[in-house]
Amino acid sequence: MAQPDVMKLLEKEQGKAPRLSTQEIVQESLRRTGEEDQFEDLYGRMQSALKTPQFRIMRSGNTLLFYKIVTPKDTVEFDILTADSPKELLNSLKDLMEAMKKAGFKRGIAKTENTNLVNIANSAGIPVQVKMGERMMGDQMVPTQIVEVGLQ
Numbered sequence: 001m002a003q004p005d006v007m008k009l010l011e012k013e014q015g016k017a018p019r020l021s022t023q024e025i026v027q028e029s030l031r032r033t034g035e036e037d038q039f040e041d042l043y044g045r046m047q048s049a050l051k052t053p054q055f056r057i058m059r060s061g062n063t064l065l066f067y068k069i070v071t072p073k074d075t076v077e078f079d080i081l082t083a084d085s086p087k088e089l090l091n092s093l094k095d096l097m098e099a100m101k102k103a104g105f106k107r108g109i110a111k112t113e114n115t116n117l118v119n120i121a122n123s124a125g126i127p128v129q130v131k132m133g134e135r136m137m138g139d140q141m142v143p144t145q146i147v148e149v150g151l152q
Helices: 006-013 022-032 036-049 086-102 115-123
Strands: 055-060 063-070 075-082 107-112 128-137 140-150
Touching: 022 036, 022 063, 022 075, 036 063, 055 086, 063 086, 075 086, 086 115, 107 115, 115 128, 115 140
Parallel strands: 075 107
Antiparallel strands: 055 063, 063 075, 107 140, 128 140
């Protein structure tokens, strides 16, 4: 008889989501935005980028912070990919921003169409400034939020 996975049982009992693989987080994040058909392309580009010295990835819970170190060296451009619930995401964002501070970064910049991420960051007490901008998605320009996070 197979032994039950004790960690999964504890997580379920405590109401925590099970720990997903990086691939599963990316897939779920894309599914939530209706872009699941982009998985192969995005995941392949992430893997290639992570082989270079300026790209890195951090994780908290089932949330990934994929970032690029830019000039000046205390600034990063980042994207959030998440499979966390809004409540779990709030804690994951706090953890990730604290890790960025400890790594010596002073400022983070992201582009997003997801206003919920901005609202959750505000709820987590993360100082964000939002400007409107545009970015290319596929073959068209779409409105986007340019989010600047103070990490000091």
